[in-house]
Amino acid sequence: MRATIMYGAGDVRVETVPDPVLQQPTDAIVRVVRACVCGSDLHPYHNMPATPGGSPMGHEFVGVVEETGREVSTLKKGDFVIAPFAWSDGTCDFCREGLQTSCRHGGFWAGNGIGGGQAEAIRVPLADGTLVKAPVGEDSELMPSLLTLSDVFGTGYHAAVKGGVNQRTTVTVIGDGAVGLMAVLSAKRLGAERIILMGRHKTRTDLGLEFGATDVVAERGDEGIEKVRELTGGDGTHVVLEAVGHMPAYEQSLGVVRPGGVISRVGVPQYEEAPIGFGTLFGPNITLTGGPAPVRAYIEELMPDVLDGKIEPGKVFDHTVGLDDVAEGYRAMDFRESLKVLVRP
Amino acid sequence: MRATIMYGAGDVRVETVPDPVLQQPTDAIVRVVRACVCGSDLHPYHNMPATPGGSPMGHEFVGVVEETGREVSTLKKGDFVIAPFAWSDGTCDFCREGLQTSCRHGGFWAGNGIGGGQAEAIRVPLADGTLVKAPVGEDSELMPSLLTLSDVFGTGYHAAVKGGVNQRTTVTVIGDGAVGLMAVLSAKRLGAERIILMGRHKTRTDLGLEFGATDVVAERGDEGIEKVRELTGGDGTHVVLEAVGHMPAYEQSLGVVRPGGVISRVGVPQYEEAPIGFGTLFGPNITLTGGPAPVRAYIEELMPDVLDGKIEPGKVFDHTVGLDDVAEGYRAMDFRESLKVLVRP
Structure with missing residues (x-):
């Protein structure tokens, strides 16, 4: 599949990488329907030292479940899901307190063997705890607003x-x-x-x-x-x-x-x-x-108003690029030509 | 009257100064029954540059009202009162919110023409807002515990x-x-x-x-x-x-x-x-x-348990000095020979 890799400041490339596969029985594989570029992605875009191996990018995405590990019980192939920018088990004391960013077994995308969201697909650890189903099809006009639940709106x-x-x-x-x-x-x-x-x-x-x-x-x-x-x-x-x-x-x-x-x-x-x-x-x-927002704690609370069209947080997206043009998306945000860039893999 | 004046680091003296007099119609004059030395008094005791005019000391005291200005309506001569370590009008928005340390017309003892509590008497500005009556006589055994409501307990x-x-x-x-x-x-x-x-x-x-x-x-x-x-x-x-x-x-x-x-x-x-x-x-x-505690906000809440003897915060006082020996009180606290020094004018 294709995925976004950053190799250093200003050096964003879309490359072919191995397709993600289930590794743990609690994993799910999600095909990314929409991703985006975050203001915080601009920090490495400015400062990242040259890194030969590169680093996968993207921590905001919505998509469709393609495959689930045998211990995943709340999701099935075909479910449309919203991913918060941290993955979490949903069961530890921190998760129950609504501080999923401090989950005892959780972590963040694009590191420690987990890919980034600016890609065609991604392995989601602890899928039951992490992902939130949304009752929409992937052609819904609500896509940009639902995507904001992945990070910016919750933040x-x-x-x-x-x-x-x-x-x-x-x-x-x-x-x-x-x-x-x-x-x-x-x-x-x-x-x-x-x-x-x-x-x-x-x-x-x-x-x-x-x-x-x-x-x-x-x-x-x-x-x-x-x-x-x-x-x-x-x-x-x-x-x-x-x-x-x-x-x-x-x-x-x-x-x-x-x-x-x-x-x-x-x-x-x-x-x-x-x-x-x-x-x-x-x-x-x-x-x-x-601090870093435990957006997982807010998705269910904020989603109904998005589904009803009562609020339209997706208006923050003023620019859309295909995955192959994601580098242009970084550039446009960096030059403030764009407020926030939607990525359509 | 006698009052404590600090002239520089380690230089604490008890001197004869003019008796306080009513200056504003909202003032009261309080005869100090008990005062004490605060841990924060040790900061100038360590660091204060030599100051020829000196600085009055003490911001914790309980006492008896001796005289009130013509606009003071809730207090009369003979009332036993607790003074919080900041004086305040009790009516502005900050006071109503319980942040009397940010009172729009208030201030702190021992500065701007207001004396300190380590003295025989003191002028209390905005007496209606500042002072809290306590239903005890000045010979009450509860004196040390009531005095903690002036600062340390509320803090x-x-x-x-x-x-x-x-x-x-x-x-x-x-x-x-x-x-x-x-x-x-x-x-x-x-x-x-x-x-x-x-x-x-x-x-x-x-x-x-x-x-x-x-x-x-x-x-x-x-x-x-x-x-x-x-x-x-x-x-x-x-x-x-x-x-x-x-x-x-x-x-x-x-x-x-x-x-x-x-x-x-x-x-x-x-x-x-x-x-x-x-x-x-x-x-x-x-x-x-x-931050600095708006202790005025807590006195009424904490006083009943003190009056009932349910709690004894006054146990923090492990040393008592007369006013003339207040310098010895500073020394004892500085050398950690004393936890907190009570001053009996």
Whole structure:
């Protein structure tokens, strides 16, 4: 089959690799119907050292079950499934608590002998725990929106849930990438009446307004902080959803959060040390939370509104490529010509 | 009157200063019945640059109202009162939310023209919002326990509340100082069944066991982390209450917190930058919370059990000095000869 392999920064290739086969009785083989390129795929696209063996890519996909191991009991050939970006057993204490990203037997795609989603097919470990069936055919128009349940929508939702968003909280979302826009949609879903979106790409912030943002702040740095404070009577917002991951976004979070408030991060931090002392988090009793989203915990909750067409998170996809053109998809996202690229194997 | 003034590191003096007088119609004058020395008073005792004008000291006291301004409506001469370590109006949005440390009109003792509690008397601003009446006479044996409501007990309780302690959470308390021991008592009060106290002073950890700790870990650093992990099946605890404030205590918190768990800090951080990236907080979805405790929010809640004698937080006081000997109190706490020093003006 064909699969996407990254060999180093900027070096994305689609190659013929062996077809995936069942290895464990709990495995399933899934034919990928749609995959996509994640903002976090751009980190290795910028930084990956040249790697002769390459690394499979992609951790978001929906597809059709082709084959199941003998211990798989909830899935059968032909089922349409959504895959969260981490695989998990669904039975350990962490999974039962809804923290499938810390599953005692789970892991992540595209590593340790597991392929990536930007491919024609993939072996899914712990298939019963990992995959969620969706009652649609693979020709459904809902495909892009269902695919967002694999990562971006669940990630934005995790930010909002961990941030404690509700109808009494004001919210700032930092970042107008796909996750930031999903954080807006999620904050709206959880009842927030005031959602300030910080981003400077008009087509994206326009989509953010459609998803529920009430204000857009295009300014960055101190000017952006000042603007949010102006909009909130000088106080900042109860919750800040940080969907970028770079230090300036964290600094911006500190600048716009209200005393007693919460900064919820889902942008993968590209730093390790940061200010958290008396002058930043401690003095004003700010809570810092977030992390890799256990999207598996949210798929069943979010899917009905997608199936009903009540929400259309799939609008974040503004560009579609065939698998052979996936390198062009990376390039388009990197150059910000595309918000998020759908891959059709 | 006599009051404690610090002129620099190690230089604590008791001097005659002008008696406090009403300045605002919302003020009260309180005669101090008991005060104490706080672990956080030791920070300036170690680091304060020589200051010719000196700085008044003390932010924990109970006393008797001597005089009230004309707008004070809930207090009268002779009332016995507990003062939280921040004064606050009790009416602004932050106060109503229970974050009196961020009161829009409030502030802290021993600064900006407000005296300290280690004195014979003190002017209390915004007396209606700040002070809480207690139905006792100044000769009550409950005096030490009531005094803990002024800071240490409320601070330990804040740690536990922000940490989300309940009967389903396991807890590690870092630090066997007075606040750490109060954090143990608070975790017990909130239902925690497993409370691991990290501390190496046996008389203190013995008191911790009396307050509800189930395990004591005397080891520090990696060895201490390993010990806590052994006690918790390798996982660490759901909640860590950090009651020290130095970087090694933060590092220890990172080492003993379970994925998805909470580190709640009430030790005043003596650092600004610290690790919070993928390898520490983000990857395992750890929440970092805490800050200066709005103890005013907890006094009414915690007082009944103190009045009933159901709990005896005042046991943290193991040394009493008269006001003239307060410098000796600082020295004894600094040399760890005393856990916490009560001051009797």
